[in-house]
Structures are given as structure tokens and as C-alpha cells.
Amino acid sequence: MESTHAESELSLIRKIMDDSRRINIDNGIHYIFWGIVVTAALIINYVLLLTKSYMNYIGLMWMVLMISAAVVDGIIGRKQEKKSKVSTFAGRTLGSLWLASGVAMFMFGFLGTMTKAYDPIFISPIISTTLGISYFTSGTIQQIGWLRNTAIGWWAGAAVMFIFPSVHTLLIFAAMLIGLQIIPGVLLYRKSKELI
């Protein structure tokens, strides 16, 4: 084999490996799903607080909605995994990241308030801060700059909600979910359809 042939062979291998590693691993479905569920729950929570109705059932509503959503999300994830054309180490890392942050958010949302560790009004900024970490890492793993930068939005929003706590933080958080989770989810979904 000649040196030039070996060089072209190596450059082909490098190109294929680079292309394959850049595969879009996140199709945004989980972002859209959780974005819609949590936004709906936040709006229901806000209305119940404003109208002072069924106040004792707010915690239960969250518990039922979140656990049901986690089960449905697990089923969606399992189906996607079976159907997926490709699985990567980065994809598995992302799955672990979101699972770990999901567990952390459940603990902040339920255990933190049930034990009265903090006022429930601070759940939104605490979860927003956690989401900032997850988005920053997720964007870095996938080498998607704009996704990583949404973390700035999550942290800025968290700062506002920490500094100005009120019942309206629920609406702020709902708006953040639409702008920083559902819309990015739709963009990732479109991108995944183009690439695979």
C-alpha cells in the first residue's frame, strides 16, 4: 500500500468517525413532554392559589401528575430506545444526567416541602437552578451552543424568583418552561428529523 493511499484511508476514517460522533442524540421529545406537563401543573396551581380553592389538594395534584408523567416518560423512553437507529455513549451519558436531575428535582419538590425545609414558593427557583445545570451540561455534551446557553436563562430566572418571591413566580416559571424547554424541545425534534 502506498503512503498516499494510507493517508486517504486515514482521512476517510477520521471523517466518518467525526460525522458519526456528531449524531443528534437528543430528539427533544422529553423536553416537550415534561415542559407541557409541568406548565399545565403550574397554571393549575396558580389558579387554585388565586381562587383559594382545593388548596389542600395542591400537593397531591403535583404528586399524582409528576408520578404519572414519570411513568409515561419511562414508557416513551423505552419505546424510543428500541426504535432508535443508533445509540451512543453520549446518549447514555445524557440519559443518566436527566435521570439524576429528575430525581434531584423530585426531592426538591416533594421532600423539601414535606419536611418544611423551605417555603414552597422557592421550589420554582431551586428547580430552575437545577435545570440550568442540566441544560448547560446537556448542551456541552451535544456540542449545541444555544442549548447550553439556555442555562443562562434558567439561572437568570431563578435569580429573579429568589429575589422577588411571590405567587406569580409560578407564572414566571411556566413562561420559562415554554421559552426555555418546550421551544428548544421543538427545535431539537426538528433537527433530529433532518439528520436521521
Place this chain on the structure above:
Amino acid sequence: MNFDYQQIDDVIHSRIRTSIMAVLVSVEEAEFNFLKEKVNATDGNLSVHIKKLEEAGYVSVKKLFVDRKPLSKYRITSKGYKAFEKYIKSLESIIKK
């Protein structure tokens, strides 16, 4: 400059099989159609070359049914990793000569 051809792994040394190995080294697992798109091969052609890699123990296959449709997923074996690494080193040594 010529090179000792005996140092080159014949199983990998084919454009399509090198490409298959390069894809599988980069991802954990890939489905048949994905590989077909990536290496730009026909069904028959890809099947033949994957079979060669399987017979050499470089690639393993997992066959399953999703929505009643058969699906084949391929991944590189540790023997395949080592062989591919050796192949790359052989290419690099040719360039250095």
C-alpha cells in the same frame, strides 16, 4: 513507497468494511439502515460485508422485533476494537515510512 501487505488486516482492509468499522467504533450500537446510509451501500452489499466482519468476530449482531418488524442492531466487539486499532496503527506506520 510499498508496504508489507501481510501487516494489513484483510478483513478490515476494504473501503466499505473500514467505513462500517469506523461508524461502529464511534457509536455504541447502530441499526442496519443507519449503517446503510452512513456507508452509502445497498442492502445486499452491506449484508455481505457485515457478515465478513461478524465471521471474523469483529462485529456482533442483536436481532429483535419492533412493531412486528425485524430490526438488526450491530456493535463492535472488543476483538474488533483491537483489530481496528491495529489497522489504524498500520496505516500510520505506512505514512511515517
